[in-house]
Amino acid sequence: MHPHLLPVFLIEAEFCLDALDQALERLRISTGDLPAWQKAVRAAHTIKGNAAMMGLVAITDSAFAAELHAEAGSVGGGQQPANDLAGCAAELRRLVDLLVAEASAARRMPASAGVNAFTDHS
Amino acid sequence: MKKKVLVVDDSLLLHRMYELALRSYRRFVLEPLFAVNGLEALDRLAEHPDTSLVLLDVNMPAMTGLECLERLRAEPALCEIPVVLQSTEDQLSDIQRGLSAGARGYLTKPFSPAQLHQLLDSILS
Numbered sequence: 001m002h003p004h005l006l007p008v009f010l011i012e013a014e015f016c017l018d019a020l021d022q023a024l025e026r027l028r029i030s031t032g033d034l035p036a037w038q039k040a041v042r043a044a045h046t047i048k049g050n051a052a053m054m055g056l057v058a059i060t061d062s063a064f065a066a067e068l069h070a071e072a073g074s075v076g077g078g079q080q081p082a083n084d085l086a087g088c089a090a091e092l093r094r095l096v097d098l099l100v101a102e103a104s105a106a107r108r109m110p111a112s113a114g115v116n117a118f119t120d121h122s
Numbered sequence: 123m124k125k126k127v128l129v130v131d132d133s134l135l136l137h138r139m140y141e142l143a144l145r146s147y148r149r150f151v152l153e154p155l156f157a158v159n160g161l162e163a164l165d166r167l168a169e170h171p172d173t174s175l176v177l178l179d180v181n182m183p184a185m186t187g188l189e190c191l192e193r194l195r196a197e198p199a200l201c202e203i204p205v206v207l208q209s210t211e212d213q214l215s216d217i218q219r220g221l222s223a224g225a226r227g228y229l230t231k232p233f234s235p236a237q238l239h240q241l242l243d244s245i246l247s
Contacts (some may be wrong), residue, residue: 008135013239046180050135052232 006103009054012046013096019043020066020089027073027082037074040085046071047092056099062091124153125174125246129133130163130190131208132182140177143235147242160185164193167200175245177229180209188220195224204245208233 005017026036048063066088073081129140137156144152155170157163159182167173176194180187187207197199207220208229217228227241 003136005138008138012133012135042183043208046133049231050133052210053136053139055232 007055009050010096010100010103012050015054016043016047017089017093017096020092024082024086024089027085031073031079031082032077034074040070041067041074044088059092059095061100062088062095066092124151126153126154126155126170126172128157128163128166128170128173128176130157130160130176130182130187131179132158138177143238145238146235149243150246159183160187160190160193163190167194167203171199171205175242176203176205178205178207180207180213180220186224188216191220191223191225206241206245
């Protein structure tokens, strides 16, 4: 993974996870809050696309599941999609935190030979 | 002479990735321009009507890629600018709509710099 891209991914992922948390907070008050569902769809979609471009399969899959639950909620509301979305958000948070920890550990190691396809033009 | 390429995506990571890939393209010198949604893209194109290509994400807030494409095609000064759509795999129906609306091609995320360069070869040559 390219060292210049990972920090950008993590900053944007953090922003989107915060947006997901805010949406979930509002959905705890009312699962009929359509703007909250839409905010969750938007945040999950951005994480999904970014993770896919970075080749982060587990995060892509969890974000895709979150997006589907949020879309289901935006159509019909209901407690089940909200619960499912909360589960996906927790898993996404765990995966991103794991990535942050791995990145921190990598910074303490000598430079790796691994290069993301986006900068490997040899 | 530089060719201007407008990247329209609400993801800052995608902006950075496109910038790296466009600057590494060897056939032409490319000048990347950026917008975060369809509305901003229309403003950028009004400022830069000599843009050679628009890389347009389908799913964006404020104005979607498809809405932006329709607005572009209705604008005489901008309607000839080639547009390439980009989206994730689960939005292929949107891609079909976009191609019907006049998009010249599409990129499915994730894509590699080589795939982008291949597409640039076919459109900018």
